[in-house]
Amino acid sequence: MTGLNGERSGVHRERNCVRVIDALRHHGRASRSDLSELTGLSRTTIGTLVTDLQTRGLVVEDADGERQPGRGRPPVFLRLDRSAGVAVGIDFDHDRVRVALADLSTTVLAEDCTEIDVDHSASDAIEAAVAMVEALRIAADVDQGQLVGAGVGLPGPIDRRTGTVGSAVILPGWAGLRARDTLAQRLGLRVEVDNDANLGALAEASFGAGRGLTDIIYVRLGSGLGAGLVIGGRLHHGATGLAGEIGHVQVRADGVVCRCGNRGCLETIAAEGAIRALLRPTRGHDVTRREILGLISAGDLGATRVVNDAGQAIGRVLADLCNAVNPEAVIVGGELSDAGEPLLGGIRDAIHRYALPGAAQVVKVMHGELGERAEVLGALALVTRSTEALRSITLEKLVKSGSAVAARSTAWRPVGRKEAMHAETT
Numbered sequence: 001m002t003g004l005n006g007e008r009s010g011v012h013r014e015r016n017c018v019r020v021i022d023a024l025r026h027h028g029r030a031s032r033s034d035l036s037e038l039t040g041l042s043r044t045t046i047g048t049l050v051t052d053l054q055t056r057g058l059v060v061e062d063a064d065g066e067r068q069p070g071r072g073r074p075p076v077f078l079r080l081d082r083s084a085g086v087a088v089g090i091d092f093d094h095d096r097v098r099v100a101l102a103d104l105s106t107t108v109l110a111e112d113c114t115e116i117d118v119d120h121s122a123s124d125a126i127e128a129a130v131a132m133v134e135a136l137r138i139a140a141d142v143d144q145g146q147l148v149g150a151g152v153g154l155p156g157p158i159d160r161r162t163g164t165v166g167s168a169v170i171l172p173g174w175a176g177l178r179a180r181d182t183l184a185q186r187l188g189l190r191v192e193v194d195n196d197a198n199l200g201a202l203a204e205a206s207f208g209a210g211r212g213l214t215d216i217i218y219v220r221l222g223s224g225l226g227a228g229l230v231i232g233g234r235l236h237h238g239a240t241g242l243a244g245e246i247g248h249v250q251v252r253a254d255g256v257v258c259r260c261g262n263r264g265c266l267e268t269i270a271a272e273g274a275i276r277a278l279l280r281p282t283r284g285h286d287v288t289r290r291e292i293l294g295l296i297s298a299g300d301l302g303a304t305r306v307v308n309d310a311g312q313a314i315g316r317v318l319a320d321l322c323n324a325v326n327p328e329a330v331i332v333g334g335e336l337s338d339a340g341e342p343l344l345g346g347i348r349d350a351i352h353r354y355a356l357p358g359a360a361q362v363v364k365v366m367h368g369e370l371g372e373r374a375e376v377l378g379a380l381a382l383v384t385r386s387t388e389a390l391r392s393i394t395l396e397k398l399v400k401s402g403s404a405v406a407a408r409s410t411a412w413r414p415v416g417r418k419e420a421m422h423a424e425t426t
């Protein structure tokens, strides 16, 4: 077919290719019948499009389809090849940086973690992260040109209007620094920055314990204490990025002075520093995070009690938040979440004691599934799930991989499910 009709059918085909790629980005790996369901395109159309995308090297078969007992041949799963693009995820915690590279289906290709004092020198932490990205890129045999963007997590509230840390008192070493612009310039990539608890929430909602849920509170308990809110299936940031800062809810008016300048914040009685301070007199030294977890798994009464009390204090604050937000689940992550039931039980008890019964009865208090990698996976998801930015990159890759038609399609836009039915002209 030639002329206008041929060109139109080519444009429809490219649009449908982008729909398949979008579905694989959002869903991770998927079978052909999953793709048919996700895009609204027929199985025959999906079969043709997938063969086309495989020929262009943008989609590959994933070998480990699991055989279901009595179900015969396992389905063949597909995922995006790294040639479709590679995302960078960087997670800055107070005392370490974790970096990962992943394909656009968020399959991690390479990952590394290093200890560094992030709080006090933003420039040292940024240089360390940039060096790690470069080392991982080389180790994973990824060209600089394949990198499509970076997602970055920081342990403080982020003002998304400016890409800066929104509170000078919570992360002093980063105050006034345009973190997003600085990282974008150093990495040569489009960068999106968010608060680390928000990224943990995004990751657990996308790939972890919150899969399929639309309203969750993710609590991150480690050296700091914060929460990320997913409301109606979307991350809730608030006007200046402060939503979910439960660590600075005042729970004791005459309590000790917090790093935010207030007194008696939740963080001063329930975060790692407070737990360590309570255990110091009986242990005779400053216990590490690993020791706290070891004491709890050995059944030490003092450590178990202290962590359960921390859980009760966190649950007391979460009870009010449950009344306000009415979530389906509270997902607990961060390094100290490995304390397990003493912590989770404390949170659960306080929510049941203080939240409205209608809110308390539906909320499940669960351990996160992604562990200490949740935040870096959320950072990757900032890239792989960002629809608008990746659409133009996807089209560019399609053009480079062998279609001249898409290059002439200047007015490409996403098509809805109904429209897709009419656009099936492969």
Ligand SMILES: [Zn+2]
Binding pocket: 247, 248, 249, 258, 259, 260, 261, 262, 265, 267
């Ligand atoms: Zn505070």
